[in-house]
Amino acid sequence: MTDIIIPNLGNEISEAEITEWLVGAGEEVEEGEVVLLISTTKTALEIEAPVSGKISQINFSEGDLVQVGDVVGQIE
């Protein structure tokens, strides 16, 4: 089981909004595939799957605010 984590977003930025999940629970993903779009007060970012596998869990939905380090999903 591998976590999808909100990475460090740069200087003076601690939170982000979930803009869009590009995959749903149960879907297969490749390592490096963009699975999630987030935006901060400063910019928009693409989050990639850290490993290949199946999305087993999604913890936040679109529009939610998340903090740096939050586990937003998991891959099995």
Place this chain on the structure above:
Amino acid sequence: MPKNIPIDPIKTFSKSVLKSSGIPVHQYQKSIQEELKIYGKENLIELLRHMYIVREFETMLNSFKTKGSYKNIEYIYNGPAHLSIGQEAAAVGSAFALKTEDKIFGSHRSHGEMIAKGLSAINSLSRNKINSIMETHHDGKLISYIHKNFNNTEFNDAEMFLLIGVLAEIFMRELGFNKGMGGSMHAFFTPFGAFPNNAIVGGSSGIAVGAALHAHLKQNKSICVANLGDGSTGCGLVWEAMNFAAMGQYKNLWPKPFNNNPPMLFCFMNNFYAMGGQTLGETMSWDRLSRIASGVNPEQLHAETVNGSDPLSVADAVIRKRKILLEGNGPALLDIECYRFSGHSTTDTNAYRSREEIKHWKSFDPIELYSQKLLDADIINKKNLDNIIEKVQNQIELLTSKVVDRELTPSIDIAKKPTIIGDFTFNKEVNRISKTADDLLMDINQVNQIKNMKKKSRYGKTSDGSLLSGMRAITLRDSLAEAIIYHLSNDKSLIAYGEECRDWGGAFGVYRGFADIIPMNRLFNAPISEAAIVSTAIGYAISGGRAIIELMYSDFIGRAGDEIFNQLAKWQAMSAGELRLPIVLRASIGSKYGAQHSQDWSSLLTHIPGLSIVYPATPYDAKGLIATSLKSNDPTIFFESQRLYDKVEVFNEKGVPEEYYTIPIGKAVKRKKGRDITILTIGASLYPALDASEELINYKIDAEVIDARSLVPFDYDMLISSVNLTGRLLIVSEAVERGSFSNTIATNISRFAFNNLKAPAIVIGAPNWIAPGADMEKTYSPQSDDILDSVFRDFFPEKRVNKKGLRKDWNFLELAKKGF
């Protein structure tokens, strides 16, 4: 980082050899008969006359400097005289090839270039146009002086206008083109296409590129020329400017019809010496100056070395380069080899060159050579030549005799108008923006980033008083974006650039989404050339445009030091208010990146007269103040704190208005009312000061907190009336204490409110050493505890409160003695 120019590793690593084509050196071969066909007899003779005028003009200056007299005129001239005796063919040949609307920018040694450009303009402008130029310049004062004093002379009044305008400027008289505020090294007269000369070696290079950018965006079919010395090839700005004019993006990425390079000519008046250092063979690495062009772009800037002792060779080259530039294929470089017989200045003893060398070059005197050429070809006869020479001498003698006369041609009476130079410094004009730009790529309201802002709360607190996240309420970053995009989309003369400003949206995201709205020719990524970023903005602005530029970190101000300190800050005053520099320079004050990325340099810039300086701390103020800055016709430095970009509005209960509004520069704002002590904050220090003021309530100390917002001008009225009430002043900022603007305010308040002060004003800033890394940063910028400690120690010692801050046990006197 445009995605449409991929960097392919296979191509990158494939084996090849970079080739450069040759650079022509002295290839000019036209005979005088061919030239006669091109120019006609009259023009060829006129060229000679212009060279004589320049020579005689400078001979006159030289004579005053060295002997205190010229002919029978006695005069002590105290200013500089960097003469170009020997270089006349370069100045006149080039001016001959240029059109009036082409702009030249010069150096400390540019009297000749400016006079030549003026003479050439006078020959090509219609009489009506010349009249209107002369009548409108300084309300016609100079032309009426000429008609009064020279009415019955044989000399053309426009020529007298030009020569007297220059000479009076050199002699610092009010009738000078810039009312004597520029002087010898800074003279100019824009209606004839002679733009500012510059006493900073290389200083004109970037300014001229900015002007070329303006000509390019206006598509007005003229070119810009930087006349530079060979010594300036050692200056960083010159290289930055060459690259800026040659950047790949114009052709690769800019939209039609702007997908060409700006029409920029780098003209090196190569006299082989830079004061006493010899460029060729000693201080520079090149064997021929023109070689530097092969380091700039594949076209090698179309560089050529040409013979600067022959005006026709120079004119020929400038005409050919001009054509290339107007076809959009610039920039170009000319290495015009010539020799100055005069010393660098009149105190030069020629310690660095031999008599033999000077003598040898005398046989290449451009005026002698060209006169002989015209005589040999029967284009002029000896008698006519002597006539020309005599007439020129009479002309210069006559006008000089009047200009030296201090009664007839006085300087501005500073004793009578003691603050007049201050009046020239700021014009305080406000620009009106009215219509939507017609070049927008997309409706603003369709752009995601803008749409997202529209969803946010305008106020930073919920109805129950809790603070909203920057994701949910308008932040300082958003409020800046709103005002800037308003201006960019309503004012086509405004351009925005800086490093990573386009696709990235600026390093701190203020411009995110803008790339979808503003075409690339008005919003682009600049090279990492801070000096050229500022310098080109100046050239763009003095040509009639407006610019908002970004320096990313204020720590990088050093890289643009001259351009901010000596150019941006000074040209309005040096032109006696003639030039306008509507430029907003955004610089952020950093955090977390250590000593070279965390300095508040607002104080540093307040030390330089000539810049408006603002530093807002709230979203409401940021939006209103950036709007005012963008409307202002004065150069404005706009500081932003990276720590504050995500701040939401908590002071103005109506939040940040969605509509456009302005806040006057020079007005402070009271954040909290109090009776016992005034705490003045600059920029981000507002927040720890407010925390401290809350804490002080527990000790029955009622602090008044004032947020400066503007540093230049500064709102002394509000501060004085506050201090008159509280009797105590503490000033908090993140700038290092020593030599800070806070200290200036403290000193002024000690004078202006002395009678009401109960204690000396105290300044808290950053300590006089480097900013440490992120984890130690709180030891550097003043924290709430540091403020509390100072309040108790310096103002209310009777309260006997335990001190908590890091500086609580510092012996400030001992530190100061040690250099801290």
